[in-house]
Amino acid sequence: MKLLGAEIKLGESKIIELELAKLHTRNNLYVPIIVERAKAKGPVLLLIGGIHGDEVNGVAIIRKMIKYGINKPTSGTVICIPVFNIFGYLNQTRQFPDGRDLNRVFPGSPNGSLASQFANQFVKEIGPVVDYVIDFHTGSADRDNVPQVRCVLSEEKSFELAQVFGAPMIVHSNYINKSIREALFKLGKTTLLFEGGKSKNIDPKVVESGVNGVRNVMSFLKMSPDIKPLQKSKVIIKKSHWIRAKHSGMLHLKATNGGFVKKNEVLANITDPFGEFEKRVTATNDGYVICVNTSPIVNRGDALFHLSIEHSIIT
Incomplete structure (x- = not known):
């Protein structure tokens, strides 16, 4: 497979850098993308953290998966982007430097704002390569979310994946205009949005729920050995x-x-x-x-x- 011009062969691990911006200080800013491809072919699963820079639980979830090698599949490919919004993460803010919410500018434009250009690059270069996506979020400001996955309940594949994930709750959520989830849906990708905890806070229970959920999904997609579900969703919120x-x-x-x-x-x-x-x-x-x-x-x-x-x- 090819990603951002780099070839990743079967059984190969690679770190690829997605250019975020060329700074006026003559420095380039890059987003690291960690790719683990198994020797056997299979689905491509993308894990995204930190699209809002102050939502660090998602960053912690993907970081833990990488540390313990959970992101190394036995078949298929796992692509990890632990910190999608590098600017916001460094400054602990939701926004891009242009003041925009990155999750409200997709699919972006090659001639738009800084956030819009970055979103457009993602949609063109990375979106088409993947099959499944899990986008990790937290509550904003002082809002503390129970660990939950959000999807459109009427969509069979998304709802099935949400059940497999095994968060305490599944919450019906329509697509938000110009969000990354909507953009990926229009590309024909199956996407889950995970919510847990609050911004500027790392909650060990939320991190554990997120990691266990990804393990469940990988097992279901036959990307890792079969495991007994580590937890099961019991509550479905329709409204x-x-x-x-x-x-x-x-x-x-x-x-x-x-x-x-x-x-x-x-x-x-x-x-x-x-x-x-x-x-x-x-x-x-x-x-x-x-x-x-x-x-x-x-x-x-x-x-x-x-x-x-x-x-x-x-x-």
């Missing part, structure tokens, strides 16, 4: 919504992230710093808590709890 703060103040969480709550159950209290009021935040319906805002101070209108509206249980 969900956000519960928002009706008051500003200090947030005191009571609900457990990932737990099931009943309608009118107290999820949190919001208080002022002077001891004059204490307001309850209650569940609007029975459902599973998918994500929790962990900020100690919130403003009226802030999203506090991502709660399922329609769900089912796999037994």
Whole structure:
């Protein structure tokens, strides 16, 4: 196979560099791409971390896979891009230097912004080579996501792969306009989006869930020896919504992230710093808590709890 002009033969390992930018300081900036190709032919699996530079759990997941050789298949090819957005990773921000969200500019343009040009290069040079993609993300800011995989539930191949992955929850998610997931879907690729934890934070349980999920997928695709699933998805979220703060103040969480709550159950209290009021935040319906805002101070209108509206249980 050929990738970015480099030939990778059967049984070969190679690190390829994707040029991100030519800096005015006469330095070139590259994104390292780690390719492991087995001696036997098979599917091509792409693992992407850090498309938002401050979402480091995905970087940690791919790093652990490389350290322990999990990314070395017995058949097929595994391509790892641990840090997709090098600029954002170094500065611990979501955006590119041009202020754009890299995950909202695909498929990009060769004559567009810096982010758009990079996205276009990926779509033309790497996208067509792969068969399956797992894109790792976390909650933004102080939002802490339960480990979950997102896909369109009506798409048979994506849903099957989501079940195989084995995260605690599978969440229905339509394609977002100009996201990398949408761009890969238009190329005919099967893509999963993994969400777990929050930005600027490494959560060992989230990392473990991500690594185990990739191992399950590789086993299912016959890219590694058959293994008994390390965990099984039990909850499928078909529809969900956000519960928002009706008051500003200090947030005191009571609900457990990932737990099931009943309608009118107290999820949190919001208080002022002077001891004059204490307001309850209650569940609007029975459902599973998918994500929790962990900020100690919130403003009226802030999203506090991502709660399922329609769900089912796999037994």
